[in-house]
Amino acid sequence: xxxxxxxxxxxxxSEHIEILxxxxxxxxxxxxxxxxxxxDGLIIPGGESSTIGNLMNEYSFFEKIREFAYKGxxxxxxxxxxILMSKNIIGENRKTISIMDIEVRRNAFGRQIDxxxxxxxxxxxxxxxxPAVFIRAPIIEKVGKQVEIxxxxxxxIVMAQQENLLVSAFHPELSNDDRIHRYFxxxxxxxxx
Amino acid sequence: MKKMGTFKVKSGLAEMLKGGVIMDIVSVEQAxxxxxxxxxxxxxxxxxxxxxxxxxxxxxxxxxxxxKDVMDSVTIxxxxxVRIGHFAEAQILQAxxxxxxxxxxxxxxxDEQYHINKNKFEIPFVCGATNLGEALRRIDEGAAMIRxxxxxxxxxxxxxxxxxxxxMSEIKELTSLSEDKLITTAKExxxxxxxxxWVAENGKLPVVNFAAGGIATPADAALMMQxxxxxxxxxxxxxxxxxxxxxxxxxxxxxxxxxxxxxxxxVSRNLGEAMMGLxxxxxxxxxxxxxxxx
Numbered sequence: 001x002x003x004x005x006x007x008x009x010x011x012x013x014s015e016h017i018e019i020l021x022x023x024x025x026x027x028x029x030x031x032x033x034x035x036x037x038x039x040d041g042l043i044i045p046g047g048e049s050s051t052i053g054n055l056m057n058e059y060s061f062f063e064k065i066r067e068f069a070y071k072g073x074x075x076x077x078x079x080x081x082x083i084l085m086s087k088n089i090i091g092e093n094r095k096t097i098s099i100m101d102i103e104v105r106r107n108a109f110g111r112q113i114d115x116x117x118x119x120x121x122x123x124x125x126x127x128x129x130x131p132a133v134f135i136r137a138p139i140i141e142k143v144g145k146q147v148e149i150x151x152x153x154x155x156x157i158v159m160a161q162q163e164n165l166l167v168s169a170f171h172p173e174l175s176n177d178d179r180i181h182r183y184f185x186x187x188x189x190x191x192x193x
Numbered sequence: 194m195k196k197m198g199t200f201k202v203k204s205g206l207a208e209m210l211k212g213g214v215i216m217d218i219v220s221v222e223q224a225x226x227x228x229x230x231x232x233x234x235x236x237x238x239x240x241x242x243x244x245x246x247x248x249x250x251x252x253x254x255x256x257x258x259x260x261k262d263v264m265d266s267v268t269i270x271x272x273x274x275v276r277i278g279h280f281a282e283a284q285i286l287q288a289x290x291x292x293x294x295x296x297x298x299x300x301x302x303x304d305e306q307y308h309i310n311k312n313k314f315e316i317p318f319v320c321g322a323t324n325l326g327e328a329l330r331r332i333d334e335g336a337a338m339i340r341x342x343x344x345x346x347x348x349x350x351x352x353x354x355x356x357x358x359x360x361m362s363e364i365k366e367l368t369s370l371s372e373d374k375l376i377t378t379a380k381e382x383x384x385x386x387x388x389x390x391w392v393a394e395n396g397k398l399p400v401v402n403f404a405a406g407g408i409a410t411p412a413d414a415a416l417m418m419q420x421x422x423x424x425x426x427x428x429x430x431x432x433x434x435x436x437x438x439x440x441x442x443x444x445x446x447x448x449x450x451x452x453x454x455x456x457x458x459x460v461s462r463n464l465g466e467a468m469m470g471l472x473x474x475x476x477x478x479x480x481x482x483x484x485x486x487x
Contacts, residue, residue: 008212009212009449010211010212010213010233010449011209011211011212011213012208012209012211013211013212014211015208031449031450031453046208046209047209047210047211047212047213047233048209048210048213048233048234048269048270050228050231050268050269051213051231051232051233051269051445054230054231054445055231055445055446055449058446079209080209092268106268107268111264111270111290111291111292112206112270112290112292112293112316112317113197113198113287113290113292113315113316114197115197115202115205115206116195116196116197116202117195117196117197117199117201117202118194118195118196119194133201133202133205135202135205135206135209136206136209136270136292171205174201174205174208
């Protein structure tokens with residue numbers, strides 16, 4: 001059985017844990033870098049990216065997660081997780097894990113008053129639209145050649161994949177639809193390196 | 194179809210704050226210190242609770258210009274307080290576009306009978322509670338987040354502990370009740386039956402539940418988290434301490450590693466002096482903030 005970790009420094013950890021349990025896997029809350037050796041895939045949840053980044057820096061997560069990604073282990077970042085996986089946050093000089101060839105803009109839709117629920121098309125997941133929840137969400141403004149765009153809203157990139165790395169600007173952990181988590185679990189079952 | 198201001202979107206922001214620390218600030222400079230220390234959000238006030246207690250008079254919503262200046266200078270969500278029942282203050286903050294509104298007992302109540310109908314707003318609200326009934330009434334009114342009231346501005350965690358323990362045990366008690374008893378319980382708690390039933394079935398509140406009111410040290414934050422809080426508000430505890438930046442960082446770390454005594458030991462060292470603190474018994478009954486708006 002594959003073990004999936006959910007980075008539990010801050011944010012919507014329990015929602016991811018519940019969905020993973022529904023998908024039949026045993027999730028592990030990751031609070032220490034040593035735990036990363038035991039898992040096959042990692043989810044970096046939504047939360048406040050500056051807070052999570054601050055704690056990641058303090059407790060040496062950046063290097064460890066980078067190594068994990070380079071070994072070909074799948075990582076899925078939602079919202080704050082997307083921001084932290086990017087190689088650059090436009091207009092800010094905060095450190096990131098810098099594993100995915102994307103440049104992102106934080107709070108790109110606006111403040112909380114602009115947060116929304118919207119059904120979006122994700123062709124990879126089939127014809128049925130996905131109920132996406134955007135909360136003070138970022139967007140991906142630039143992607144590298146290796147990055148595949150999986151979903152857009154009005155030409156703004158909100159979901160993408162680069163081999164074993166998956167990101168979404170919205171929160172499937174707040175929706176009653178586990179298709180993205182199942183898609184991620186499929187990535188975990190593949191061999192990437 | 195785009196849907197904005199839904200309950201899911203409102204409570205969703207609260208979910209994103211879980212495991213984090215929300216810090217009271219009174220200036221742009223303090224907001225930046227809080228953000229750098231790892232706060233998930235800042236709460237803008239004219240005065241921090243300890244000073245409201247000292248100064249007396251009527252405590253109102255902060256100047257919207259100050260709130261705007263804070264919104265422009267940090268990238269984390271910005272919260273601000275309005276007086277209990279003062280829906281006009283809330284309308285002003287919604288027009289300003291603040292991210293979260295705290296309908297707070299720390300300010301002087303504007304209405305002794307009614308709280309704000311929070312369902313009518315697109316901005317999420319957080320409200321204080323001392324027990325489950327209060328929490329459920331606020332959720333019925335549309336609150337997207339609950340926090341304990343504790344006793345703000347005291348630096349004394351005892352009331353927050355009491356409120357959190359009570360709410361947790363009342364939730365547990367609900368889960369063991371039959372349907373007939375739930376109907377009576379809903380009446381006793383003056384809450385809707387649907388909500389009472391949901392809590393009984395799920396063993397938790399349908400919104401995030403934070404600790405607030407008297408948290409002053411990393412150990413206080415860890416204590417509240419172990420008692421079941423999903424995050425903490427720190428009011429006077431940070432900017433009334435000797436070294437706010439160091440204290441703020443330490444409380445952030447303690448909130449994440451609340452279950453890890455080694456980290457707690459590490460972050461609790463050399464913090465300088467914590468805020469002075471007040472005995473609850475030294476406060477006159479009429480001056481207890483937690484008695485406001487129940």
